[in-house]
Amino acid sequence: MRPLLRVCAAVVAVVIAVAGSLQSPAASAETIAIIGTDAVADALGPDFATLGHKVVYGSRNPDRDKVRELVKRTGESAAAMGQAEAAAGAEIVVLAVPWDVIEEVVNSLGDLSGKIIIDPTNPRSVGEDGLRWYAHEISNAEILQQLAPNAYVVKAFNTMSASTMREPETAGGPVSVPLVGNDLKAKQTVAALITGIGLEPIDLGPVRYARIVEGMYYLRSNARMSGHPFNYHLRPQP
Numbered sequence: 514m515r516p517l518l519r520v521c522a523a524v525v526a527v528v529i530a531v532a533g534s535l536q537s538p539a540a541s542a543e544t545i546a547i548i549g550t551d552a553v554a555d556a557l558g559p560d561f562a563t564l565g566h567k568v569v570y571g572s573r574n575p576d577r578d579k580v581r582e583l584v585k586r587t588g589e590s591a592a593a594m595g596q597a598e599a600a601a602g603a604e605i606v607v608l609a610v611p612w613d614v615i616e617e618v619v620n621s622l623g624d625l626s627g628k629i630i631i632d633p634t635n636p637r638s639v640g641e642d643g644l645r646w647y648a649h650e651i652s653n654a655e656i657l658q659q660l661a662p663n664a665y666v667v668k669a670f671n672t673m674s675a676s677t678m679r680e681p682e683t684a685g686g687p688v689s690v691p692l693v694g695n696d697l698k699a700k701q702t703v704a705a706l707i708t709g710i711g712l713e714p715i716d717l718g719p720v721r722y723a724r725i726v727e728g729m730y731y732l733r734s735n736a737r738m739s740g741h742p743f744n745y746h747l748r749p750q751p
């Protein structure tokens with residue numbers, strides 16, 4: 514996102530009363546581990562770095578050219594390393610990995626107690642008609658919270674494309690980021706990241722509502738496939 518637009522977006526985001534509870538003091542510089550190095554990592558990593566955070570990518574192969582290029586583009590303080598090493602040194606861990614490997618990934622990351630885990634994953638099955646639907650009875654965010662009970666899981670970023678995360682200004686208007694999680698402070702921290710990169714956070718409750726937020730992805734994805742793409746914008750009632 515361009516710097517001027519970023520500043521404007523941050524100012525607008527402060528003015529917008531998204532959900533009073535999400536407003537918090539300016540976030541301090543944190544180390545953010547992004548596990549995975551594909552589209553979501555590529556969109557969020559460089560943007561989080563411009564907010565003053567140290568971004569480290571956790572990769573199964575951190576030395577390959579594509580990852581080196583991403584690190585370089587992210588900025589001087591960025592780095593890439595193994596997934597567990599990246600998570601160990603971070604206060605915030607983004608699980609930008611395929612939805613069906615979260616269990617093995619989380620179990621390999623070591624102790625995540627006290628860390629914020631941002632979950633953008635979209636578990637899905639695809640019907641014979643090509644439409645998306647739930648892959649299991651429970652949300653990925655709840656599975657994560659069960660696997661790491663002393664971490665603060667926040668579901669976020671799953672209801673938009675990686676390109677909208679990277680360039681919200683191309684969406685034609687404001688874009689909401691629904692987030693759910695059990696810990697208000699963790700949600701405030703994630704909300705500050707969201708407003709910082711030009712998107713609008715909206716708190717939809719505790720993690721047990723993640724299944725609904727994951728379902729929002731199916732509606733958006735189905736609409737995109739039928740040629741009528743949209744983004745969510747949940748406008749606060751005056």
Ligand SMILES: NC(=O)c1ccc[n+]([C@@H]2O[C@H](COP(=O)([O-])OP(=O)(O)OC[C@H]3O[C@@H](n4cnc5c(N)ncnc54)[C@H](OP(=O)(O)O)[C@@H]3O)[C@@H](O)[C@H]2O)c1
Nearest residue numbers: 549550551552553572573609610611612633634635674675
């Ligand atoms: N793409 C989008 O527009 C979008 C939008 C919203 C949400 N999401 C969700 O966000 C998540 C990330 O999506 P994505 O498109 O960025 O990437 P992805 O194709 O789901 O893979 C992301 C990364 O995960 C790592 N990875 C792959 N298989 C793994 C395994 N078996 N164990 C551990 N790590 C593995 C790889 O990193 P290394 O090779 O470096 O290890 C890969 O670059 C997905 O769950 C997706 O549903 C995607």
